[in-house]
Amino acid sequence: MKIRPSRATISDVAHAARTGKTSVSRYLNGEQHLLSADLKARIEEAIADLQYRPSQMARGLKRGRTRLIGLIIADITNPYSVDVMCGIEAACRERGFTLLMCNTNNEVDLEQHYLQLLSSYQVEGIVVNAVGMREEVLSRLQQSLLPMVLIDRKIPDFACDVVGLNNAEAAEVATRHLVDNGYEALLFLSEPLGSVNTRRERLQAFRQVLAVHPHIQHENAEVSLHHAAALDETLNAFYHRYAGKRRAIMVANGAMTLQVARAMQRINLRWGDDIGLLGFDELEWAALAGPGITTLKQPTWQIGYAALERVIARIESNDIPVTERVFSGELIIRGSSQPLR
C-alpha cells in the first residue's frame, strides 16, 4: 500500500481496460461513437475503478487549452469587485473554466508580475476588473494579445470588449431624482477624474441634466479616497457656500460613499436632514445608516457573468467584432434624498 497513491494515468486506465491510450482518450473526448459498446463499457469501468481524472496539466501542455481564465482585480476589498467576481465565477463553473485569481492591490508592478504569471500558466483569456487601475497599467495589458474583457473601464485608443454599467443613463436617472426632489445646489463628488471614463461619463450626464435647469447650482469636486481631511473640507465648504438652499451630494462610487458617510459623521452633518446624499453602488448597510442612503445599484453579478461569456466567445473565435455591453442600473430611493422641505 502506497502512502500517497499517485493519481491514476490514462495508461493505467488503458491497461486496466485491456486497450490502448488512444481509445481511452477518445472516450474522454466525446468521440464515443467511434467505440464499440464492449470497449466503452470496459473503459467506463476502469475509470470508475481507478477514480481516474485526466490531468489538466498534461492536457494544457498538449492541446494548449488549459481552460484557465485569469482574473485581474485592482482592489479586491471593493465590494463591487467581489460581487462581479461572483458572477464571473458562476459563469466559469457553467462553462468549465477555472479562475486564476490575481489581486494587484492597486500596485503597478504587481500588475506586471501577474501578467507574466498568467501567461506562464497559459491562461486562455483574462478578465480585468480595472476599477481604479491606472491607465499605464491597462495599456500594458492590451499588449498581451490574449482574449481580454474589461469591466467597467475603457482604454482610449484601444479596441477591447467592455462590459459595464450604462453610466450616462444611470447618472441621468440619479440626477433627475435629485432635481425632482427639489434640491437647489448639487455637488458631484468623485475621486480624481483622470481619464477614468466611468467617472467622466457620470459627471457629464450630471451636467447635461442640469444644463436645462439653470436655477439649480452645481459643481463637482475630486478628492482622493484616503485623504480624509480634504474630504471634510470639501463637504464643509460646499455646505456653507450654499447656505439657505437645499443641498445634495452625488457620489460617484460606493467606496467613496463610505468615506463621505464617515466624513459627514466627523463634521456633524446629517444626510437626509442637513444635506441630500445619493451614491453609486448599492451598500449592504445603506438602509441602516440614519434615514438610509439612496443608492444607484449596479447589476454586478450580471456584469461579471456577461464579461466571462464574452471572453469565452472571444476564445472560441477571435474574429468577432469588439463590443461594448452596458447594463442599466436601478435607483434605490431611501431617506437621504428626501429633503425636509
Next chain:
Amino acid sequence: MKIRPSRATISDVAHAARTGKTSVSRYLNGEQHLLSADLKARIEEAIADLQYRPSQMARGLKRGRTRLIGLIIADITNPYSVDVMCGIEAACRERGFTLLMCNTNNEVDLEQHYLQLLSSYQVEGIVVNAVGMREEVLSRLQQSLLPMVLIDRKIPDFACDVVGLNNAEAAEVATRHLVDNGYEALLFLSEPLGSVNTRRERLQAFRQVLAVHPHIQHENAEVSLHHAAALDETLNAFYHRYAGKRRAIMVANGAMTLQVARAMQRINLRWGDDIGLLGFDELEWAALAGPGITTLKQPTWQIGYAALERVIARIESNDIPVTERVFSGELIIRGSSQPLR
C-alpha cells in the same frame, strides 16, 4: 510576421544562445554556479530577446510541482472570507504560489465538483475557508490527502491544521464587556449551532463567564441567517421577556449582525438606546449605524496569511505535526453597548 506569435520555448532560447536546453534549464533553476560567465550571458540575452517565460504547465507536468494552491470558499459574499482571502493572496505572492479560486456557494455538490477540479490541476495544497460549510462536506475534503489547512473550523475526529480566532478568549472579553457595562439580561444569538466549533466555543465561553454572575439572566437562540420572520420574533420575545431589565444581545458573526440590525430596524428597536448589541466580526459600517455597533474584530488578514504559510510548510514536508494556530481578537467599543443607565 505571425498573427499570434506563439510563445518562445526553452528550445528556442537554447538555440538562440547556441547551447542546449539543459543549460537554459539550469540557468532558470538557480544552478547558475555551474555555468560559465560567457554562457550565462548568452542565455540571459536570449531570454530577454525572446521574452521567454517558462511554461508552468510543462513544469508542473514534469516535476509535479505546479505551484498552485486551491482556495475553497463556502461563501465569497461574506466579507470575512474576502478579508481572509486578501491575506492568503499576499502570502501566495510572496511565496511564489498562485490561487485557484473556488466558491462553493454553500452548495454541497459544487464542493465535490471543485475538489475534483483542483485535483485535476494538481494543486499542491488547499486552503479551506469553511465558514458555514456542512460537516459532511468537510469530511469528504479530508479524504483528498492533499496538504490542507482549515480556516476557522475544526473537523471532529480528524487531525488537520487549523488557523483561526481564539474563540474562547474573544467571547470572554466580549461577554465581560457587557457584564461590566451593567447589562442584566443577555442573549447569545447565532445560526444553528450544529457541530460548528466556532459557534459552540463562543457560546461556551459566554456561559462560563456568566456562570459566576448568577444575577445576570442569559439564554441563547439559534436562527437561520435567511429566516427574517424568525429573527424578528426571537428579538421581540427576548426584549419583552426581560422588560424592565437592561438587555443586550451578542451576535456570533458579522453576517448575522447585519441581519440583526435589519430586524431591529423592522421591529423598531434601537441598539444602544433600547437594547445593547455586540457582534463578532468588524463591519465597515459599524460606526455609521445609529450610535455605532460594538464589534469584536478578527485579525482576518493575518489569519489568511498564516493559513497559507502553514499549507506551504506542509507541502514542503508532510511530516510536521498538526497544529492549531489561534489569533486574538480586538474589542472595538461603540455606542451600541453603552446602556443609558
Next chain:
DNA sequence: TTGTAAGCGTTATCAA
C-alpha cells in the same frame, strides 16, 4: 562545464 536523451500524461497522426 556542457550536452544528449528519456519521460511526465495527454492528444493527434497515421496505419492496421
Next chain:
DNA sequence: TTGATAACGCTTACAA
C-alpha cells in the same frame, strides 16, 4: 473500430 507512436515544453539522469 482500434492502437502504436510522436509530439507538447520542461527537468533530470547520465555522459562527455
